[in-house]
Amino acid sequence: MSAIGLGLDTTFDDTSVAILRGKREILSNLTLSQYKEHEEFGGVVPERASRKHLEVIHHIIAGALKEADLDFSGIDYIAVSNYPGLLGSLLVGLTVAKSLAYTLQCPLIGVNHVEAHPYANVLEHGEMQFPILHLVVAGGHTLLIHARGHFDYKIIGRSVDDAAGECVDKVAKMFGHSMPGGPVVDRAAMEFTGDVYDFPRPMLHKKTHNFSFSGLKTAMLRFKEKSQSTSSSSFDSPERLQEDGPILASFFQSVIDVLIHKTFNAAEAYGLNNISVSGGLAASRKLRLAFEAESARKGVNLFYPPPNLCTDNAAMVTCLAAHRYEAELFDDLTLDAFANLN
Ligand code: KG4
Numbered sequence: 001m002s003a004i005g006l007g008l009d010t011t012f013d014d015t016s017v018a019i020l021r022g023k024r025e026i027l028s029n030l031t032l033s034q035y036k037e038h039e040e041f042g043g044v045v046p047e048r049a050s051r052k053h054l055e056v057i058h059h060i061i062a063g064a065l066k067e068a069d070l071d072f073s074g075i076d077y078i079a080v081s082n083y084p085g086l087l088g089s090l091l092v093g094l095t096v097a098k099s100l101a102y103t104l105q106c107p108l109i110g111v112n113h114v115e116a117h118p119y120a121n122v123l124e125h126g127e128m129q130f131p132i133l134h135l136v137v138a139g140g141h142t143l144l145i146h147a148r149g150h151f152d153y154k155i156i157g158r159s160v161d162d163a164a165g166e167c168v169d170k171v172a173k174m175f176g177h178s179m180p181g182g183p184v185v186d187r188a189a190m191e192f193t194g195d196v197y198d199f200p201r202p203m204l205h206k207k208t209h210n211f212s213f214s215g216l217k218t219a220m221l222r223f224k225e226k227s228q229s230t231s232s233s234s235f236d237s238p239e240r241l242q243e244d245g246p247i248l249a250s251f252f253q254s255v256i257d258v259l260i261h262k263t264f265n266a267a268e269a270y271g272l273n274n275i276s277v278s279g280g281l282a283a284s285r286k287l288r289l290a291f292e293a294e295s296a297r298k299g300v301n302l303f304y305p306p307p308n309l310c311t312d313n314a315a316m317v318t319c320l321a322a323h324r325y326e327a328e329l330f331d332d333l334t335l336d337a338f339a340n341l342n
């Protein structure tokens with residue numbers, strides 16, 4: 001009989017609960033996004049985020065059990081992301097997870113949220129093909145991870161400043177668009193060509209596998225200051241779309257070019273023929289098309305999850321935990337939360 005895990009993810013501004021049978025069968029995966037909660041403040045307010053998690057988490061757990069047609073007696077282990085993220089938010093998930101594990105007398109498994117992102121691919125495509133290069137492009141992290149096996153990996157590249165998703169969100173905001181910026185920028189990139197403006201492609205020709213996106217963000221700010229907008233209409237109106245579309249499409253082309261170049265260079269340097277792309281930005285249609293084209297050109301196997309498993313979700317967290325459960329890598333009630341990756 002396959003073990004059933006209940007997993008929680010409250011790392012940032014999404015409250016997510018999943019129930020997984022074995023390593024791949026999603027019985028439920030419910031996520032409540034807080035974007036609306038924070039919109040009026042122009043960004044996520046940590047204090048509000050933790051309060052919101054606390055307010056909703058028990059309801060989401062009840063909903064997930066109902067959807068899976070289970071009660072707590074059917075749960076074999078509890079999984080939770082305990083790092084990285086907003087500390088107050090992480091503590092809500094961790095405290096609930098500990099209480100559940102203690103009450104149910106079942107194993108508790110703490111998971112690195114960023115390490116979990118690539119496991120969305122296991123849910124979609126089946127077991128991971130090792131060795132593999134994971135590109136994780138999320139709101140808080142841009143990482144290149146060389147994985148030789150489960151729990152056996154090395155981070156070989158990371159952003160030295162802003163993450164790609166953070167840069168995209170900030171530039172979208174700069175141009176007056178609401179959170180999250182990724183879907184708006186992706187839409188512009190699908191509708192307009194990305195070669196109208198030649199924005200910087202930071203660190204493109206540097207030997208390192210690291211990224212840097214803050215220079216591009218600053219370049220966009222300078223560009224915005226120089227070219228005063230004449231339109232005060234919303235993105236959806238035709239004039240705003242005409243004005244912003246080519247700029248945002250060209251900006252996103254810079255981001256994509258850097259991600260592609262760095263990822264395929266790293267794959268070549270480490271002799272890797274399998275690449276996975278995951279994290280919120282991997283939901284972008286433009287980014288997926290670009291990675292597909294380059295993978296076909298280079299003869300590389302490319303894996304990416306469906307859009308709903310790219311953005312934060314507890315199913316990927318529980319999937320990684322299922323692998324830890326099988327390996328009997330359990331935690332105890334002293335498990336702590338950490339804001340940083342290391
Ligand atoms: O993985 P994620 O949900 O959260 C973190 O772990 O940080 O990633 C959030 C990022 C944001 O930058 C958001 O704008 C972007 O993912 N995003 C998208 C799409 N949906 C979310 N970017 C492009 N296209 C999308 N459809």
Ligand code: ZN
Nearest residue numbers: 113138311312
């Ligand atoms: Zn994430």
